[in-house]
Amino acid sequence: MITLKINGLPVAVEAGSTILEAAQFLGFPIPTLCHMEGLSPYGACRLCVVEIGEGPRARLVTSCTYPAEEGLVVRTASARVVRARRMVIELLLASCPQSRTIQDLASAHGVHQQRFRQEHEDCILCGRCVRMCEEQMMAKAIGFQGRGERRTIGTPFNEPSAQCRQCGGCIYVCPACQLRCTYNEPDKAICGACANLPAPCLEKEGAADMLCYMSPCVACEIKR
Amino acid sequence: MSLAFSERARAEIDRLLARYPTRGAATLPVLRVAEREFGGIDDDVMVLVADTLDLSPAQVRGVFSFYTHLRRPGWGKYVLQVCATLSCALRGCEGLADHLEARLGIRAGQTTPDRRFTLLKVECLARCGESPVLQVNDDMYVNVTPAKADAILESLP
Missing domain, CATH: 3.30.70 (Alpha-Beta Plaits)
Known part of the structure; x- marks a missing residue:
């Protein structure tokens, strides 16, 4: 078992799991789009970003590809994470405004404006x-x-x-x-x-x- | 399909395959061999490479179309690649591309009628600090102004 801290809570998860799997197992919601159980992690949509580390060394990583490490400090919903996630959703919405999934994500995360030109693509290249x-x-x-x-x-x-x-x-x-x-x-x-x-x-x-x-x-x- | 590698190419491919952990990992070097063998890579060659490496054509196509340094048949003697990604765009690669288009009388993606030049706008050539970048076949030129590009083209044999 690996012990780490998620949102200030000390937790233990199985070795080999990713941050996303750990957080979801423990009930911390992280939105995902390119992730799918049964498929290999890909890290394309960037929606599952979380903040790891502390102070000036804190950085954003995609939780679906980052392995849970001993002693890791993870924040799944810090201000920086929420800001980044909203930006990702706004960009996804600009490329595929007709997608129900992305519209629902935008609504759930309070993205009410769109500052980018709508592309009306039918693909977000999530793979x-x-x-x-x-x-x-x-x-x-x-x-x-x-x-x-x-x-x-x-x-x-x-x-x-x-x-x-x-x-x-x-x-x-x-x-x-x-x-x-x-x-x-x-x-x-x-x-x-x-x-x-x-x-x-x-x-x-x-x-x-x-x-x-x-x-x-x-x-x-x-x-x- | 009548297309096949020659004995020599086959031997070279076998030698390459021994150096990689999986057959798929040898895709790029084998594409290089195919490029030399057939003078360029078209759809049939990609299918041949896929068969040789036990990959699907979709995978070989994905690798081939990602890179810009593998030749298509029908390209000119000199392939001019103008980087059109962010850093070069900020430093004026559009002007460089426009200048080359006007000088050669072709649009990006086309080949001059005498088969001497092919002009391409490509993704990052990884010399962002010295943009704009122009690549002529395998030679890289940095900080290229339209005047410098003229000098480069005139120096070509």
């Missing part, structure tokens, strides 16, 4: 779908491409990927576009992207063996 595809679906069909402001996520060469089994897992875990999955309620559909996905299990043999994460599943709804 959840890429990790889902690689680590849980064992497909590696999608990946990042490009760099800087031209960075996007997609299949290689922007063609349908031979590795893709169209399980829909990438869309299911996406925090920015989860409403895509409501094609069976056309009024709520935002982009209709899933309407372009061929139904994964209708025409194939052995549908029961497929890894399908679509919920509700378009194909299954139709079959019923």
Whole structure:
């Protein structure tokens, strides 16, 4: 066991856990976006920042990637943390103003203004779908491409990927576009992207063996 | 797919693979070998590299498109990379890029009709303290003014 201090409270957590896991286990809320249980930590969204250390050596780190260390002093909701988190949310909101998840985060954290130009992107590059595809679906069909402001996520060469089994897992875990999955309620559909996905299990043999994460599943709804 | 590495390239790849803990870790050096072998890396070469390293094309594509120093087929003899990231932007790389575009008569991302120059605006070239930075093939030039860029281009054989 490792002993550390979270928000002034001396606690003990299992060796090998991250600050985020420790804090969540003990009931200190830390908002997350790119983090997902079952996927490797990635530290992309910066929403889970916490302050560690004391005095002039205090610094902000992403709690999802920082391992809990012996004697560490962590503050999960100091003024500096809250300020940083609000800024992150404001920036995320500017890039994906239509995302329900991000709107809810903004509301919950009192972000009432937006000082940045709205980009109306449909992706915040959190990499959840890429990790889902690689680590849980064992497909590696999608990946990042490009760099800087031209960075996007997609299949290689922007063609349908031979590795893709169209399980829909990438869309299911996406925090920015989860409403895509409501094609069976056309009024709520935002982009209709899933309407372009061929139904994964209708025409194939052995549908029961497929890894399908679509919920509700378009194909299954139709079959019923 | 008819594309394949030559015997010599295969031997070099095997030698490279022995130096890395996983096959995926050798992606960049193997892309270098592929670049020399095929004179540039296009989509088919990326698929070949992926097959060689037991990776998915998406992963090789991700690595290839992140870096700017691997050649695409069809690029000119000299590849001019103008850094367009923050530090260089603050020190006037836009003016440098505009000057090169006007001088060569092409836009960033294009190649001159005589295949001599390809002009690219790229992400950080890691010499922020001496910006603006211009990279010509593998040579880096720092504190580049339009006049200095002219002198560099004229000195090229």
